[in-house]
Amino acid sequence: MNELDDFRAALRQPPEEPFAEPDLAAIMAGGRRIRRRRRLLTGTAGVAAAAAVVLVVVFAIQLRQPAPAPVAQPPAPATSAAPAPTTPQPVEQPIGDVVGTGIRTTDGEIVLYARAVDAPELPGIRFGLVAGFRSGTSLQSVLATNEFRGSDRSFGFHATDGGEVIRNQVIPVFGYFAGPAERVTTTVHGRTVEAKLAKWSADPGVVFFWFNPDEVPNSAVLTPLIAYDADGKRLTK
Template identity: 40%
Template sequence: MSELDRLRDAMRATERPDAVIDLARVMRDGRRLRTRRRVTGAAAATLAAGLVAVTGVTVDPSGSRDPAPTEPAPPVAVASPSVGVAPTSDGPTPPPTKARGVPGPKPLGQVIDTGIRHGVERRVYYVVAVTVPGVPKVTIGLAAGRRAPDGSVSADILVNDVEGADRSPGFHQIGYDESASTPAVPTFGYFVGPAERITGTAGGRQVEAAVARWSLDKQVAIFWFDPATLAPGVRLDGIVARDSAGRRL
């Protein structure tokens, strides 16, 4: 006989005039039944949470998958414009550290004017010297700044590598402006190699970047995305560089 049946049997005893009701037993069985229902409910909730956690994960028995149409966008390493970024411990990349409109380090080579205006100021990008402890082959970073009407340049964001070499072929760190500050900094970065065209993908659509060469090393292609085409802070899903013949680099 189940606990529920025993409880019902005890309660039916009230229908017999000569019956003696074991009230303690009725209360004990009732508490036991309620406890079991609560435990069962909690277990069901745990199972449901587990199913939600794995929803959308599909395993291919062959272990193969279609190649991504573009290279994943490089990570971002961002610092105050006055100092290079040192390697950090494992974990998510911290949000950008910004110093709006502060005098930046001295530009190396020419300052690139994007033609993007922020009131009377103009958006510019330029290479600066950085030092990353323990990483001797990282000596340059890329700053996003603004040029005032008097010609002075202030910096908003600086990105630089935190490992390897800053002139190794391919894409390097990309700068995203995820703050609510204004004016927002258009997404930017640099590629080392003969890139003539750089395109990214975001939200399933393709966006094209403007490209300019660094005056001190023509292999360094500095690029940025027009904020009207790619809103600042929107992460790229992938990015591709092509040479003058349209070949993917």
């Protein structure tokens, strides 16, 4: 008998202590518990990660807090202090006349007016335009814009803005033209649209313009603006 035969004979020998029969019910129950735990960990992984971040942040905040004083100090007696005087904020004064657009809203008529600009980084800019609401004698500004380079009265279009929805109302696209413009147009979806115009009372060489929001809902639909003089000659390229 060789070594291979000895190994085979050893395999055929019964064990000295018989193995107990497997507890199938316990194994299945354990398997269900493992599978359920994996599903819960999968479902709560994001929550656990968020909780860990919160704990880290809270701990960091606690570390930054000063240590409590060893002896509690009695509260200071309450004293009455007069409220600090409030300085009324100056109301922005329009430069020249306020121009009504004829667009009525629940907050009043949408208007345009010029305002002073005093910014050291903009030495050539002395005024800008404001769109606002006028109701009776009340004037509320909602959108201000101005030129940001060169001169505010250099020939051409300036400070074109608008098209935003403010207080559930579309503020018309507006701006001004420095020069003898008598007509301003643009093209929206292939159709020519004409702007309303008003000369600035402080300088008739500056013309405010605005478009009806129904025709020009926002500045994104504009093609380049075109200005014409009184003879119909095109002032801009």
